[in-house]
Amino acid sequence: MSLNEASQDPVLGPSTTQLFRNVSYALRFQEGDELIVSALDHEANIAPWVDLAERQNLVLKWWKPNTTTTTINPKLLASDLAPLLTARTRLVTCTHASNILGSIHDIKAIAATVHAANPTALVCVDAVAYAPHRKVDVKDLGVDFYCFSWYKVYGPHCALLYASPLALDRLASLGHFFNPRTTLEQKLGLAGASYELVHALPAVVAYLEGKWEGIAAQERALQATLLEWLNAREGVTVYGERSSDGVVRVSMVHYNTGK
Numbered sequence: 001m002s003l004n005e006a007s008q009d010p011v012l013g014p015s016t017t018q019l020f021r022n023v024s025y026a027l028r029f030q031e032g033d034e035l036i037v038s039a040l041d042h043e044a045n046i047a048p049w050v051d052l053a054e055r056q057n058l059v060l061k062w063w064k065p066n067t068t069t070t071t072i073n074p075k076l077l078a079s080d081l082a083p084l085l086t087a088r089t090r091l092v093t094c095t096h097a098s099n100i101l102g103s104i105h106d107i108k109a110i111a112a113t114v115h116a117a118n119p120t121a122l123v124c125v126d127a128v129a130y131a132p133h134r135k136v137d138v139k140d141l142g143v144d145f146y147c148f149s150w151y152k153v154y155g156p157h158c159a160l161l162y163a164s165p166l167a168l169d170r171l172a173s174l175g176h177f178f179n180p181r182t183t184l185e186q187k188l189g190l191a192g193a194s195y196e197l198v199h200a201l202p203a204v205v206a207y208l209e210g211k212w213e214g215i216a217a218q219e220r221a222l223q224a225t226l227l228e229w230l231n232a233r234e235g236v237t238v239y240g241e242r243s244s245d246g247v248v249r250v251s252m253v254h255y256n257t258g259k
Helices: 016-026 047-055 078-084 107-117 163-168 184-188 199-210 213-233
Strands: 011-013 034-040 059-063 089-095 122-126 147-149 161-164
Touching: 011 016, 011 184, 016 047, 016 122, 016 147, 016 161, 016 184, 034 047, 047 059, 059 078, 078 107, 089 107, 107 122, 122 163, 161 184
Parallel strands: 034 059, 034 089, 089 122, 122 147
Antiparallel strands: 011 161, 147 161
């Protein structure tokens, strides 16, 4: 992961679920401000914001896929998000890739749409289902929060959260009153990272470095074999992207007999 030079200070925690929950308690909005939450996300990136909206009397809007064109390939599109954005939008949350379908969402376009409509709004992305499959540059994506769990890449059971300078400035500190509150770690860390687990992270990074193109190529080959077989069978419905193109999906396929 390539971090923004202005904020080379991610925070480590026990899980993505916990880190998003920490963020939800560190954000302060005004009554009537608006949150836009994706209906396609994992509960880790839904529950904290639903709870935040209730606690602070915020307006909660649901960003749902357009089902007028297809019901078997639901995706989060910037074009469907745009009508929901207003001057009172404070936070937009979504997933980089569906943890059920493997479909990849165009986070760069989504972030650009949000910030064009409201430069002060924050974009929060759950990357748990995406980060194990592709190299990530958060600066290029233009997001404000980006989080994933290391155990999804066969690493230790801990997670990492990135915050943009804008997001960092918006966060109150959850730490002790006598502690510094300049960095993301100081604001949200709460001594939550296990030293024993964190010690393993450099080895995971070193192992993955230089392998991302090979990982993507291997995924394409494997999912092509499976999807070509499934697409050719009668009585089988493939939900999500039917293509094995690694640009539109990661190698995540779930099986459901419908029983």
